Amino acid sequence: MITTSLSIARTSRVPGAMRVPSCARPCARSTRSGAETPRNAGEPHRARHLRAAVPLQRHDPQRPRAGPARVASSGSTRMTLVGVDWGSSNLRAYRFGPDGAVIDRRESPRGAARLKRDEFPQVLADTLDGWLEADTRVVLAGMVGARAGWHEAPYLPCPADPAGLAAAALRAEDAPAHCFIVPGLSARSASGVANVMRGEETQILGSGLADGTIVLPGTHSKWARVEGGRITGFSTIMTGEMYALLRNNSLLGQLAEGDAPDEAAFTLGAQRALDNPAGVLPLLFSARADVLLGSLAPQAVASYLSGLLIGGEVAAMRDAAGQGVVLICNAVLAAHYRVALALAAVTDVAVVDGADAVARGLWRIGGLLK
Amino acid sequence: MITTSLSIARTSRVPGAMRVPSCARPCARSTRSGAETPRNAGEPHRARHLRAAVPLQRHDPQRPRAGPARVASSGSTRMTLVGVDWGSSNLRAYRFGPDGAVIDRRESPRGAARLKRDEFPQVLADTLDGWLEADTRVVLAGMVGARAGWHEAPYLPCPADPAGLAAAALRAEDAPAHCFIVPGLSARSASGVANVMRGEETQILGSGLADGTIVLPGTHSKWARVEGGRITGFSTIMTGEMYALLRNNSLLGQLAEGDAPDEAAFTLGAQRALDNPAGVLPLLFSARADVLLGSLAPQAVASYLSGLLIGGEVAAMRDAAGQGVVLICNAVLAAHYRVALALAAVTDVAVVDGADAVARGLWRIGGLLK
Numbered sequence: 001m002i003t004t005s006l007s008i009a010r011t012s013r014v015p016g017a018m019r020v021p022s023c024a025r026p027c028a029r030s031t032r033s034g035a036e037t038p039r040n041a042g043e044p045h046r047a048r049h050l051r052a053a054v055p056l057q058r059h060d061p062q063r064p065r066a067g068p069a070r071v072a073s074s075g076s077t078r079m080t081l082v083g084v085d086w087g088s089s090n091l092r093a094y095r096f097g098p099d100g101a102v103i104d105r106r107e108s109p110r111g112a113a114r115l116k117r118d119e120f121p122q123v124l125a126d127t128l129d130g131w132l133e134a135d136t137r138v139v140l141a142g143m144v145g146a147r148a149g150w151h152e153a154p155y156l157p158c159p160a161d162p163a164g165l166a167a168a169a170l171r172a173e174d175a176p177a178h179c180f181i182v183p184g185l186s187a188r189s190a191s192g193v194a195n196v197m198r199g200e201e202t203q204i205l206g207s208g209l210a211d212g213t214i215v216l217p218g219t220h221s222k223w224a225r226v227e228g229g230r231i232t233g234f235s236t237i238m239t240g241e242m243y244a245l246l247r248n249n250s251l252l253g254q255l256a257e258g259d260a261p262d263e264a265a266f267t268l269g270a271q272r273a274l275d276n277p278a279g280v281l282p283l284l285f286s287a288r289a290d291v292l293l294g295s296l297a298p299q300a301v302a303s304y305l306s307g308l309l310i311g312g313e314v315a316a317m318r319d320a321a322g323q324g325v326v327l328i329c330n331a332v333l334a335a336h337y338r339v340a341l342a343l344a345a346v347t348d349v350a351v352v353d354g355a356d357a358v359a360r361g362l363w364r365i366g367g368l369l370k
Numbered sequence: 371m372i373t374t375s376l377s378i379a380r381t382s383r384v385p386g387a388m389r390v391p392s393c394a395r396p397c398a399r400s401t402r403s404g405a406e407t408p409r410n411a412g413e414p415h416r417a418r419h420l421r422a423a424v425p426l427q428r429h430d431p432q433r434p435r436a437g438p439a440r441v442a443s444s445g446s447t448r449m450t451l452v453g454v455d456w457g458s459s460n461l462r463a464y465r466f467g468p469d470g471a472v473i474d475r476r477e478s479p480r481g482a483a484r485l486k487r488d489e490f491p492q493v494l495a496d497t498l499d500g501w502l503e504a505d506t507r508v509v510l511a512g513m514v515g516a517r518a519g520w521h522e523a524p525y526l527p528c529p530a531d532p533a534g535l536a537a538a539a540l541r542a543e544d545a546p547a548h549c550f551i552v553p554g555l556s557a558r559s560a561s562g563v564a565n566v567m568r569g570e571e572t573q574i575l576g577s578g579l580a581d582g583t584i585v586l587p588g589t590h591s592k593w594a595r596v597e598g599g600r601i602t603g604f605s606t607i608m609t610g611e612m613y614a615l616l617r618n619n620s621l622l623g624q625l626a627e628g629d630a631p632d633e634a635a636f637t638l639g640a641q642r643a644l645d646n647p648a649g650v651l652p653l654l655f656s657a658r659a660d661v662l663l664g665s666l667a668p669q670a671v672a673s674y675l676s677g678l679l680i681g682g683e684v685a686a687m688r689d690a691a692g693q694g695v696v697l698i699c700n701a702v703l704a705a706h707y708r709v710a711l712a713l714a715a716v717t718d719v720a721v722v723d724g725a726d727a728v729a730r731g732l733w734r735i736g737g738l739l740k
Contacts, residue, residue, distance in 0.1 A: 147662075155663065186663055191645060193652075194659035194666075220621075220655060236655035238622070245615045251589075252608070275561060278686040279649040282563075285590060285606035289564035292517075293525065293556055296564075316648040 080136045082128060082177075083362025085355075086144035087199060088113035091123075092355070095131050100363045104131070112143040112150070120150035125176040132177045139366045141182040141358065142199035145170065155186035155196055159230040162205050166368035180369055182362075187233045195236050197222055199358070203328050204231055206361030207352045213325045215317075216354075217310075217333050219244075223317045235320070237313045243306060252284065255291040256301035265300035269307025270340040273315050280312025306336070314340040324348025328357045450506045452498060452547075453732025455725075456514035457569060458483035461493075462725070465501050470733045474501070482513040482520070490520035495546040502547045509736045511552040511728065512569035515540065525556035525566055529600040532575050536738035550739055552732075557603045565606050567592055569728070573698050574601055576731030577722045583695045585687075586724075587680075587703050589614075593687045605690070607683045616679075617672060622654065625661040626671035635670035639677025640710040643685050650682025676706070684710040694718025698727050 083094040089111035095104040110123045128138065145153035153170040169180040184198030200222045204214050209229050216222040219240035225232045247253040269287075273280045287305045290296030296304060314321070314337070325341065327334050327349060334351040341349055453464040459481035465474040480493045498508065515523035523540040539550040554568030570592045574584050579599050586592040589610035595602045617623040639657075643650045657675045660666030666674060684691070684707070695711065697704050697719060704721040711719055 186659070188663075191642065193642060193646075193656045194663050195655065196659045196662050223652075235652045236659070237651050238620075238654055239651075241620055241622075245619055249615055249619050250608070250611055252611075272561065272563060276563075278689070279651070279682075281607050281609075281650065281682060281686045282593075282605045284608055285565065286563045289556070289566045289606070292566050293558075293564050312649075312651055316651045319648070 080133050081363065081366040082131055082136055082138045083359060083366065084124070084127075084138060084140040084142075084144070085199065085202070085358045085362070086112050086140050086142045086149075088143045091127065091142075091144075092358075093127050093131075094359045094362060096359075096363055096366070100360070100367075102359050112146065113148070115150075117150060120144070120172075121174050121176055124179070128176070136177050137366055137369060138175070138177045138179045139169070139182060139362045139369070140179060141202040141362060141365075145181040145183060146198055151181060153181045153183035155198075156183045156201075158185055158187040158234070159227075159232045160185055160201070161230040162209070162364055163368055165201060165205070166365045167370065169365065169369060180366075182365055185231060185234070189233070189235075195234055197224075197234060197236070200224070200328075201231065202361035202365065203354060203357040204361070205364050206357035206359065207326055207328055210326070213320050213322060214328060215325045215337065216328045217313075217337055218329070221313055223320050225320070235317065237316060239309050239313045243309050246284065246287075246305060246309075247302060252288045252305070253301070255288055255298055256305075257298035259302045260299060262300045262303035265296070265303040266307035266310075266336065267339060267343075269304040269309075270311030270314070270343055271307075273308050273311030274318075274340070274343050276315075279315065280308055283308055283312075307340070310336055310340045311343065314344050314346070318344050318346070321346045324350070326350045326352060328352045328354050330354060450503050451733065451736040452501055452506055452508045453729060453736060454494070454497075454508060454510040454514070455569065455572070455728045455732070456482050456510050456512045456519075458513045461497065461512075461514075462728075463497050463501075464729045464732060466729075466733055466736070470730070470737075472729050482516065483518070485520075487520060490514065491544050491546055494549070498546070506547050507736055507739060508545070508547045508549045509539070509552060509732045509739070510549060511572040511732060511735075515551040515553060516568055521551060523551045523553040525568075526553045526571075528555055528557040528604070529597075529602040530555055530571070531600040532579075532734055533738055535571060535575070536735045537740065539735065539739060550735075552735055555601060555604070559603070559605075565604055567594075567604060567606070570594070570698075571601065572731035572735065573724060573727040574731070575734050576727035576729065577696055577698055580696070583690050583692060584698060585695045585707065586698045587683075587707055588699070591683055593690050595690070605687065607686060609679050609683045613676060613679050616654065616657075616675060622658045622675070623671070625658055625668055626675075627668035629672045630669060632670045632673035635666070635673040636677035636680075636706065637709060637713075639674040639679075640681030640684070640713055641677075643678050643681030644688075644710070644713050646685075649685065650678055653678055653682075677710070680706055680710045681713065684714050684716070688714050688716070691716045694720070696720045696722060698722045698724050700724060 081096045083096065085092045090107060090109050091111060093106045094102045097103040106127055108123065108127050115123060124138070144150050151170055151172050153168070156164060156168045165182055168183045170183065172179040172181060182202055184196055185201045187195045200216045203216060204224050204226065207214055209226050211227055214224045214226060217239065219238070221237045221239045222234050223237070224234035247256065272283055276283055287296070287301050287308065291298055291301060321341065321344070324346060327337055329337070329351070330353065338349055341347070451466045453466065455462045459479070461478050461481060463476045464472045467473040476497055478493065478497050485493060494508070514520050521540055521542050523538070526534060526538045535552055538553045540553065542549040542551060552572055554566055555571045557565045570586050573586060574594055574596065577584055579596050581597055584594045584596060587609065589608070591607045591609045592604050593607070594604035617626065642653055646653055657666070657671050657678065661668055661671060691711065691714070694716060697707055699707070699721070700723065701721070708719055711717070
């Protein structure tokens with residue numbers, strides 16, 4: 001089940017785009033972002049309190065579905081840490097050295113939304129085969145902790161800090177090692193509007209938690225506020241999902257031809273979204289009308305629509321941006337958000353790679369586990 | 371092909387909801403609204419100039435696909451008028467008395483999007499069978515005039531008045547009578563944002579063309595400005611289509627259970643959309659987050675989402691509403707828009723039935739044909 005196994009010596013820098021497809025549109029960082037998977041959504045909660053300590057199990061050939069990973073032969077007894085970003089569609093595992101550097105990395109397509117509850121232990125054992133020592137702790141973040149995942153780790157309300165997240169981590173007893181599932185976060189605005197995230201909280205921790213606004217573009221973009229080392233609240237904009245729905249399922253997208261990037265069309269869309277005081281809603285249909293009137297090439301529709309939506313996201317959240325933002329995403333998406341943010345006069349933009357951030361966040365929580 | 375044949379003596383009032391499903395959500399007035407159908411979208415324009423006069427054809431058994439309707443036996447030679455609202459999914463035909471009252475009405479499921487180009491004459495002949503006299507004029511509006519319809523009647527740019535629409539009507543020579551296809555309208559905002567409509571222009575004419583804002587809620591809601599008897603411009607909000615996409619195709623809708631109306635949830639959604647200065651985009655995800663946090667019943671999600679979207683439409687267009695609006699739609703949709711408009715302090719709301727409006731608009735254009 002292991003699709004990639006890279007040795008990355010003495011650095012947590014993971015090259016390339018791990019969480020975002022290399023396209024010019026907001027077509028999702030990961031389908032797990034902030035969205036509970038619907039499978040078994042109606043199933044009653046279970047396993048809310050699974051903290052009974054369970055020793056590392058030894059391999060037993062009679063229990064292939066829930067057996068442990070093969071324990072590394074080093075025989076070392078020092079504490080080691082493994083981090084797992086287990087989203088809906090795949091999982092990414094990081095093996096940390098004693099200083100927090102990522103010394104090995106693996107990926108598997110066996111995402112949380114594709115597994116039955118009792119399949120999680122074996123998938124984890126397969127993925128981490130050879131990495132586990134007697135006292136290895138495994139920190140898991142993402143949809144693995146959703147209601148329809150392995151065990152539900154209930155949302156922790158904001159404000160939340162790293163120690164709070166570590167304290168609320170859920171220990172899974174049916175695991176091939178000392179496994180802790182990081183909870184998601186919830187927030188509610190002053191007017192009562194609810195938000196949830198699951199996985200992004202770990203990336204935000206990994207970004208350093210400097211005061212300001214952290215933006216995680218994607219299927220469900222998150223705009224989080226960080227104050228005094230805590231995540232104090234956040235908003236969600238369904239930019240990536242809206243793009244996919246409008247491009248692929250709507251009457252709007254039926255005149256579009258292809259998805260080749262068109263920078264001018266993207267910028268035009270973003271500029272219009274930022275200029276229009278009534279917001280992006282009255283602009284979306286122009287992606288179709290302009291084609292019918294011959295003033296937009298069908299080949300430019302996808303980028304124009306992407307510009308409208310990312311511009312609309314930035315316009316809606318411009319007040320939250322304040323002096324600047326930290327973007328957590330890959331380079332392609334960051335370039336597009338930079339364009340829209342610059343049009344909104346937000347030029348103080350730092351970029352943190354999403355895979356980097358999640359690895360550092362997992363390490364940070366792992367160090368705080370009691 | 372005739373599914374309904376009602377005699378409605380001396381009145382153009384058509385009872386019940388003709389154009390809107392009886393549901394509490396913006397699930398489309400008609401799929402034709404303002405949206406060119408994609409079929410044959412790439413086909414070159416043709417038949418742009420078809421005004422050569424063609425006498426009414428007599429029935430010829432050798433030409434079953436394009437033959438004429440049976441001419442009514444009255445033998446009258448006075449001018450008579452038939453109006454046809456030919457949308458994507460169905461057509462509705464109105465037979466007018468000499469004073470403009472609808473004296474008979476028929477419907478067919480053979481909408482423009484379901485027909486090949488050469489099928490239109492026979493469908494029209496079947497539908498109007500027995501209605502046509504030697505000098506009967508047939509006025510057709512809607513997607514029948516789209517690029518992928520029978521013959522393309524190019525968009526007429528705003529500002530446009532009834533005489534301009536009548537003058538631009540396209541005569542179809544391959545028709546079972548003197549057939550005129552009403553063009554759609556186009557508009558472009560000061561900042562260059564394009565809009566098109568096809569069919570709604572006839573409803574707006576039929577609503578009386580009083581100065582003010584005319585709102586046609588639906589798949590692609592139109593907000594049109596009328597000044598001095600002319601349609602001077604309009605905007606499009608994809609409220610109905612967005613509702614359907616989010617309810618049926620998105621992660622958002624997967625936690626929803628059923629579509630039973632919930633007035634409180636609708637009002638909550640509309641109020642939030644109107645209260646939020648950042649617009650509706652940062653609110654949509656709350657339809658999911660509130661369910662995951664246990665603060666919204668899955669049974670209320672559909673109405674809450676409808677409230678968010680209709681409230682978001684009204685919020686985006688509040689400046690256009692000014693002192694009041696005329697709604698062209700059925701009673702159920704009107705009730706919902708009244709709620710959202712009242713929350714936005716727009717209480718001067720008149721309602722015109724959509725079927726009424728299109729019949730009166732067809733009559734008005736018919737009287738202006740040269």
